[in-house]
Amino acid sequence: MATRSRTPANDGDSNAAAGLLPAGLRDVLPPRAEWEAQASERLIASFTAQGYARVKPPLIEFEETLLAGSGQDLAGQMFRVMDPVSQRMMGLRTDITLQVARIAASRMKDAVRPLRLAYAGQVLRVRGTQLRPERQFAQVGVELIGADALAADVEVAVLAAEAVASLGVAGLSLDITQPLLAPAIIAAHGLDPKQAKAARRALDRKDAAELKAAGGAAAPTLLKLLALAGPAKTALEGLKKLKLPDAAAKIVGDLDKLVAEVSAAAPDLLVTLDPGEFRGFEYHTGIAFTLFARNVRGELGRGGRYVTPAGETATGFTLYLDSVMRALPPQAAPAMVYLPFGTPRSTAVKLRKDGHATWAALDQESTDMKKAAKAAGCSHWWDGKTVQPL
Structure with missing residues (x-):
């Protein structure tokens, strides 16, 4: 059944073009914002089903911890601010992998190895790239810490591909290199x-x-x-x-x-x-991977083996949610049922239990319910007895 969005299709790029937002930043509007949130949670669910426990590092922390070890590779991409409390320099994270490694080496240093951790969150960088002009984007990924067996590389690479495929992305390919x-x-x-x-x-x-x-x-x-x-x-x-x-x-x-x-x-x-590729994998100490999808510009994610600042062998994979979303098949906005003013709340509750989203009028509306429903951006309306499509 055809449905429509209640809001403009614009995902916020015009704000950046008009100077309302800095270049590389954008608003994400309905229904895309909801789709991204759902995709992120489904990816995390795929990871947790395979024993990866979710962690949530802070968006900002002391500069020296973000730049530890291979974090130096992204030093030029970091936004920095002075912490007014400690008077120490802080940085906005450019990547979540090293934060997870810090957690493993500190808060979870006594946890049994191998340690399987998953994460999802936003990162911010000073500059975008030609393939990814966005300076803020979401990362979703896993880190398998404390295992140096080839089985760890296999597990992480296959898990990333299976998780993306579960969203409906077709034509996946895994490009392997050894830096x-x-x-x-x-x-x-x-x-x-x-x-x-x-x-x-x-x-x-x-x-x-x-x-x-x-x-x-x-x-x-x-x-x-x-x-x-x-x-x-x-x-x-x-x-x-x-x-x-x-x-x-x-x-x-x-x-x-x-x-x-x-x-x-x-x-x-x-x-x-x-076999000759190593660009972008400078800090990796073993087999590395990049995930692509047919007919989609740029990589969906990348990962491989590395050594944490604490000296542990680890294998991880980071998915870039903006790229993953571009690889998904077209999605329809959810069906939205227009409820005329005065519709009993019990009706709305029942409709939502039946899987419908509802949009309730809060003031007396025109007697032309179909016209009012269309003006509100709904795809259906309630005639007092049944749900009617527009």
Whole structure:
């Protein structure tokens, strides 16, 4: 049954365009705000059903705790304010992962490992990106702390994909990379620091010509990494044929096991591999993942293995709710039943129990109930006996 929204479809972008809000910030109006809240709770429900307990860190905390360890990578993205109580600098969080790691190392340091934690909340950054111009957006994710087995990577990657699929997102693909593979090859070929930096820059840009010129003895192997990006099984077949140093060969062996286990656990998930990719995964210490959806611009989320500031091995995955919402199929606004002035409250209660939302007139309205219901943005009206569609 067709329904309509009671409010304009504008989600707040015009406010930013008109200068009412800073660039990258926006109001989210009904019904989108409700849809986002429901999607967030459904994702959390998927995580808690798999044993992940929810935590809720504060939006703002002392700067030094947010910048601990790999938090330095986002130092330039942090809004800072002076705490008038303690006279110490505070920061608005740019990412929730490190807050969860802080909780694990302090408030939950005595909890049994592995520690499974889930979270949902807003983050704020100084600048947006080309793919995500929003400076404030919601993150929903999980952290598996205190486990260094390959099974932890498999669990987190599959959980993220299954949770997003449960919302109705189709055409999911998981892109796997290993940020330590290229450095292991570079180190084994003895490139000096300047050469190594140039080779990494060329890989970052995926510039084959620059890589050939700057990669020295490692160039032939590194060029093959660029060429092997694609379906995971095909990429792995190519990697196994390369003459790799021992450290790199072990990394490829772990990738092979991961792909096999992920594919067995989620056979409908398209798994790809980019063996030369490390951009954006600088602080990761093992296998990393990015989740995409067919026909949707940008990533839905990313994660992988890292070491917490307390020295614990962890694997996590963060979903970006704005991107997830863009990947969802079109949704209809909820049916809203217009109740004329004077309708008994018991009627409204019954209708809501039957699954209807109600919009009650608070003053005497026109006798043309259909016209009044349409003006209120409702999709149905109550004729005194039954619910009637407009």
